[in-house]
Amino acid sequence: MLRTALRNVLAHKARLLMTVLAVMLGVAFVSGTLVFTNTISAAYQKSSEKGFDGVDVAITPHKSDSGSGVPGPTPRLSQQVLDKAAKVPGAASATGVVKGFTALADRNGEMLGDGFSTLGGNYYPGPDGKDPRYTLTEGRAPKAAGEIALDSKSAEKGHYKAGDTIRVSVNGPVRTEKISGVFTTDDGNVAAGGSLALYDNATAQKLFAKPGQFDEIDVKAAAGTSQAALKSAVDKVLPQDAEAATGQKLADDQAEQIKQGMSSMQTAMLVFAGIALFVGIFIIANTFTMLVAQRTKELALMRAVGASRRQVTRSVLIEATAVGAVAAVVGMAAGVGIGAGLRSLLSSTGATVPDGPLVIEPTTVLASLLVGVVVTVLAAWLPGRRAAKIPPVAAMSSVHAAPTTRGLVVRNTIGALLGAAGVALVLYGSGQGMDGKGPMAFGAAVLVIGVFVLTPLLSRPLIAAAAPVLRLFGMSGKLARQNAVRNPRRTAATASALMVGLTLITGMTVIAGSVQKGIDQMASDGLKSDYVVSMGGAGGAPRPLSPDVAKKLEKQPEVTAVSPLRQAPAKIGGKTDSLTGVNPKAIKQLVGVDFLDGSFSGFGGQKVVVDDKTADSNHWKVGSAVPVTYQDGRSAKLTVGGVYEGNQMIRGVMVDAATITPHMATVTDFQVMLKTKGGATEANKDALTKALGDNPALQVQNKKDISDGIAKLFTLMLNMLYGLLAMAVIVAVLGVINTLAMSVFERSQEIGMLRAIGLDRRGIKRMVRLESLVISLFGGVLGIGLGVFFGWAAGELISTGLSTYELVLPWGRMGLFLAMAAFVGVLAALWPARRAAKLNMLESIKAE
Incomplete structure (x- = not known):
């Protein structure tokens, strides 16, 4: 055997x-x-x-609230900790580390580093005058304010060398610095496409921390001292608000993070x-x-x-x-x-x-x-x-x-049960909010299997619906229809291959288009401002923005209303949260929120407005007194003046910026909203950009820019999806070719007889092509139908978190997908049709 x-x-x-x-x-x-x-x-x-080669032990501050639960300033390490660490037994040297956001402009004014990781740091010279973390390849280290050293990759990208000047932005205002030198580094962020600019230690502390403070202290072990032994020695001199870890552990932790990210x-x-x-x-x-x-x-x-x-x-x-x-x-x-x-x-x-x-x-x-x-x-x-x-x-x-009647009845019964169960689970999941993701995903899988099992039954009526069109092709069309339903199981298996791919493509297209429409609507309803100014760079937490940006914009003649969005950590109603400071006189012109109770009337001072979810979770209503502990530890009572319907763009506790500013350790904004004379026009945008010094790090965006920025993410995701699912479509093409080749083989005698009674080779080719077209369109219709259903169901989940979500059916794209299915059918039929037409008439008739 x-x-x-x-x-x-x-x-x-x-x-x-x-x-x-x-x-x-x-x-x-x-x-x-x-x-x-x-x-x-x-x-x-x-x-x-x-990047951890020169780090045997790293000292970092505890990143937690103070013992009283009051949100304190960002924890730092002092010069005293650095001095003690450098003197512990087994330590060869200790280096203070300071880092923060720093955007660099290339010769065309665009930001270097692709927004991946645009950082600035300190050059901390040791006793020999060199920083072991960085090797200078050109020029010298920065020694005073107004000088920076640039990593070699960024220098190459921006075509910079030592002695050139470069435009830099740390938290908003543009600074022009002189490049004192170029260095190489093993920093993983730079290797991954980021940029790194180094200041002298005093300047870096002033920009990113406070004089005499560090974000981290790296200790190098002396010869013969292990990392574990050095850590034990360092632990003895650490203050209570700091901790130490070996370089090997840090490297292992980062490697694990990278592995999880991948x-x-x-x-x-x-x-x-x-x-x-x-x-x-x-x-x-x-x-x-x-x-x-x-x-x-x-x-x-x-x-x-x-x-x-x-x-x-x-x-x-x-x-x-x-x-x-x-x-x-x-x-x-x-x-x-x-x-x-x-x-x-x-x-x-x-x-x-x-x-x-x-x-x-x-x-x-x-x-x-x-x-x-x-x-x-x-x-x-x-x-x-x-x-x-x-x-x-x-x-x-x-x-x-041929399959027995009993076998088909059993198959259809099982398929119907699976299909009904799948639909029920999907509908149940769609009504459970975000908690329904599990039942919906399971139901979708069950429904796809059920439809696959039922496909032979569905093939007859759906393919029969194409009969009027096929009749236009005469005898070839009639034979194609009969051949397509002759072996429904095989036709079903072939159509299902195409159905799976088109279900996913259509479903994702429906979801992406609907979410985008919802975001556009949200931007339109939630924002009355013409522009929003923020720091650029990689996604994630908002970048700190200097309050000077809002002050500068207020002075522009085309600006009619300005409000910063200033976030301050605080303990609100017994919970650690944050307050959003705004300009109470301008905010009603800049945001569009619907008040469920109260209004902006009287907003300012100690009077605040809160979104409905925050109010519900804290049992607040208009007139409620809200106890607050600010960042500096001082306490106060705020009064709720209004409860508004929040969304993804506007939510939280809004308070007068003047109320929270005195309590902030470092005053920064994360956005500035503004209205201009004449609305959002290219002229106004150019004027604002110029007023801000053509800053490469600042984004001046109108509502359309904000929506388009989000749309880019969906477009990128969809394009990746289309590319990946192209593999499944290619496999489906092979499936159609396989089915047609099988059909031609089984019908060799029949094809010979058709040729003998007068059907020419062109008619044979047309018959096979039409059969392929019908099977492919059958799979396409099933896939698009399932995709729309799944897109609608997933939208019901999304709408619980995105109130402006609206189902959008992309008729144009769905038509394109159906045309793609037809193209797959025509393409797949080329070889089998040619092979069928070339069959020898007499040999085919004699074939068994």
Whole structure:
């Protein structure tokens, strides 16, 4: 049986090529994903480890509230701690570290560092006058205010050298600094595409901390002293509000963070690899169904001479194992190329990736081989089992047996139950808010399986609906329709492959378009301001903005109203939170909020307005007294003057900025809102940008800019999704080709007869193409329908957190997806149609 199975593999090389391609693509995606993420993760880990080469023990302040629970100023380390650390037994040196946001402008005024990590720091010279963290390659270290040293990568990007001047922004106002030198560094942020500017220690402390204070202290061990021994010595001199960790632990922690950060990307990419493999299962099952059908008589003879059902099934599975192993090896090799290509693609987009070799771990090889073989064997098991069940006499008298009525009834009943359960779970999840994510995801999976099981039943009425159009093509159209429904199970498996991909694409497109419409509406309803000014850079927490920005904007002739948004940590009603300081005279002109109770009337001084959720959670209403402990420890009572309906843009406790400013350790804003004469115009935007010194770090955005910025994220996500799902569509194309090739093989005698009675080669080609088109459009209609349903259901969840969410059906894109399904059908039919037209008429008639 083993020899027979292997001979059968070699005897059907052309048809098995389809299966090999399908499995290979899925495996290549899996191995490519693992190679890419492992390579990038290893490169970043190696880079981060280099950054800790000069750090044996790092001292950092406790990042927590003071013992009284009052939000205190950002914790720092004093010069006294640094001096004590430098003198502990086993310490060779101690370096004080200060860092903060610093934007650098290139020659064109654009920000260097791509917003990834735009940092400034201190050059802390040791006894030899050098900072061991940085190696100067040009010029000298900064020695006074007005000088900076620039990392070599940023200097190369911006075409700067020692002696040049550069425009810099730390918290808003533009500073022009002289580049005293250029240095190299192992800092992982710089290696990943960020920028780093160094000031002399006194200037850096003034900009990022306070004189005599540090964010971190790095201690270098003397020769013969271990990191653990040095940490024990340092622990003895630490104040209560500081802690120490070894450099090795910091490196390990950062490596783990990088690994976790890459795991989300890896998971997302593996999901799409799984989708490609799931779609490939249909092709594999169809291929082995075809091969088993071709060998039905052969298998019957083997049964007649003594082979058991188990041996027949085993022979099919041996073939599948051989095919899967070949596909897995080829896919693994292709995956290595994909991994290398993805890294090059990432670099070409402007992202700087640390250098490092391709990482091919044993788990990657093992996973690729297992995935290829297991998926192929699982897909081939059902056809093999079905072939073994056919009685030898029945097999000798018929090439293939039609499914029994009982079998179809059982299948349709199971499909209907699964479909109903899936719909019920999705509907239940859609009504549970964000808590319904689990039931909805499970229900979606059950519904897709249910529709797949029901597809043979659905194929007849849906394909019949195309009959009026097919009649326009005469006899070819009529035959195409009959052929499409002749074997509903095979048609269903082929259409399902396309359905899965289009379901995901359509669902994500519906969600993205609807969310974007909701965000546009929110910006329109929530913001009355013409512009919002904020610091640029990477996403995450808002960057601190100098209060001078708001003061400068107030003086501009085109500005009619200005309000800073100033956040101050405080203890409000017994809970640690923050207050948002605004200009009480201008805020009603700048935000559009609906008050549920009270208003902006009398707002200012000790009178505040709060959003509805905050008010509900604290049981506040208009007139309620709110106890507050400010950042400096002083207490006061605020009075609620209004409760408004909050949203993602405007929410929290709004208070007069003049009330909280005296209590802030460092006065900074995170945004400035303003209105201008004539509204949001290009002229006004240019005037504001010029008034702010053409600052590369400042963003002057109108409502459309804010919406477009969010839209870019969705567009990027959708484009990635489309690219990844293209793999599933390619596999689906192979599936349609496979089905048509199988159909042509089974109907060789019929095609010969059609040719004999007058249907020309062009008619044969048209018949096969129309059959392919009908099957593909059938899958496309199912996929788009399911995608719209899932998009609507997911939108019901999103609407609980985004009140302005509105379902948007992208009719244009859905039409494009349907056209893509039709194109898939036409493309897939090229080879089978040509092959059918070339069949020899007499040989086909004689074929069994």
